[in-house]
Amino acid sequence: MRTQHLQAGEATLAVTEAGEGQPIVFLHAFPVDSRMWTPQIAGLRHAWRGIAPDLRGFGGSATPRVPARTIGAHADDVIAVIEALRVGPVVLAGLSMGGYIAFECWRRRPGVVRALVLADTRAEADTDEARSKRVTMQALARGAGSAAVIDAMLPNLLGATTQTANPHLGLEVRAWASATPAAGVVDALEVLRTRPDSRPTLPTITCPTLVIVGREDTLTPPAVAHVMRDGIAGARYVEIPEAGHLANIEQPEAFTRALNDFLSTL
Numbered sequence: 001m002r003t004q005h006l007q008a009g010e011a012t013l014a015v016t017e018a019g020e021g022q023p024i025v026f027l028h029a030f031p032v033d034s035r036m037w038t039p040q041i042a043g044l045r046h047a048w049r050g051i052a053p054d055l056r057g058f059g060g061s062a063t064p065r066v067p068a069r070t071i072g073a074h075a076d077d078v079i080a081v082i083e084a085l086r087v088g089p090v091v092l093a094g095l096s097m098g099g100y101i102a103f104e105c106w107r108r109r110p111g112v113v114r115a116l117v118l119a120d121t122r123a124e125a126d127t128d129e130a131r132s133k134r135v136t137m138q139a140l141a142r143g144a145g146s147a148a149v150i151d152a153m154l155p156n157l158l159g160a161t162t163q164t165a166n167p168h169l170g171l172e173v174r175a176w177a178s179a180t181p182a183a184g185v186v187d188a189l190e191v192l193r194t195r196p197d198s199r200p201t202l203p204t205i206t207c208p209t210l211v212i213v214g215r216e217d218t219l220t221p222p223a224v225a226h227v228m229r230d231g232i233a234g235a236r237y238v239e240i241p242e243a244g245h246l247a248n249i250e251q252p253e254a255f256t257r258a259l260n261d262f263l264s265t266l
Contacts, residue, residue, distance in 0.1 A: 001041065003060065008053075008080035011068070014060025015053045015081055019045030023087040024263070026052040027078065027098030029120075029246065030188045031150055031177040033059030036095070039252035040259060048263065051090070053081050055101075057184030067187045071195045075104035082112050091263065093117035095248060096220065097188065103198040106205060115208040115266055117259065120217050120245050122224040123231065125197040134193040141185040149185050150177035159216030159244025169249065202231030209235040210262040214243030214250065236262055 001018040016034050018041045026037040034052035041050030054061040056068040056077055068074050078101060082088045092113050094102035099121025106113050126134065141149050151174070155163075158170055209232045213225035222239055229237040238258040243250040 001038075005060070006081055006084050008077040008084065010066040010073075011056045011061065011064045011077055013053045013056065013077060013081060015051060015085075016041070017049065017051050018042065019047075019049045021047050021049050022091070023049045023051055023085075024091040024093060025078065025082065026050060027092070027094035027101050028052070028055065028058070029096035029098055030192065031058075031146065031153070031180050031185055032173060033176060033180070035059070035176055036246065036249055040093075040248060040256050043252070043256040044260060044263070048091075049087070051081070051085065051087065053078065055097075057187050058180055062179075062181050062184055067183065069187050069190045069194075071100055071104045071191055072108070074101045074191065075108055078105055079109050079112055088112040089114035091115045091117065091266070093119065093259070094121065095119040096121050096245065097192060100192070100195050100198070103201055104196075106207075107201055110207070113207055115210075115262075116205065117210045117212065117262070118228055119212045119255075120214055120220050120225075120247055121228075122220045123198040123202055123228050124224065125195055126193055131193045134189045138186045138189045141182045141189070146180045146182050146185045147174075147178040150174050153177075156219050157245050159214055159242065159247075159250055161216060161242040162244060162250045166250070173246065173249075199227065199231065202228060203233070205232045208262075208266060210238065210259070211235050212238045212240065212247065212255065212258055214245060214247035215239045215241050216244045217247065219245045
């Protein structure tokens, strides 16, 4: 894998790539970075050019000159990366926060999107209760740092099977997330808190779409994945057994197989 830094509008983003062929852009979840997509980039590299940016405030893009505090700012960054690499239209795969950004990319520039993969995410905006919890987490990040936030989140990020059978993965996820500066965590929580409702967007999506979710996901459970499946005409739907919110690293072989099956139809 190779990593380069690309100027993307107001930000310089670290972008990791591997493989040759048709482009697929992977958008990571909060509060980790692009390393979460390593199994999929490696598993598809024989036929696909995997491109995984660290979103502004995360990973190798952790100290932006201008912070991203809206979903639109992140979407503009992603579109700028696609244009800088001259690879559009692309398959756009987003998990959790990455899925919210993928929705916004479609709204802003559908011409750069060949297909969508919406993984362990939801179309709905935050409820009032969820927004209040984001504010509490922002205060925790400011006072105690990003590690305190991940400690509060980790029990819900991984499924029950993973927590029992693969506790080492929890330690790895904690290490990734703890490397995110507190300021990046605070900014990302603001992005999540203020994101728009994407349910009106669902019937406008005309590109091939895969909705994929971990069966043990408690943050964005199968019931909310059904909203996307039913709202996007022709969407394919896959549940990953024994996986929670980070299904792609909890069951990487099953997730990559489902992704490859979808890509083979394009």
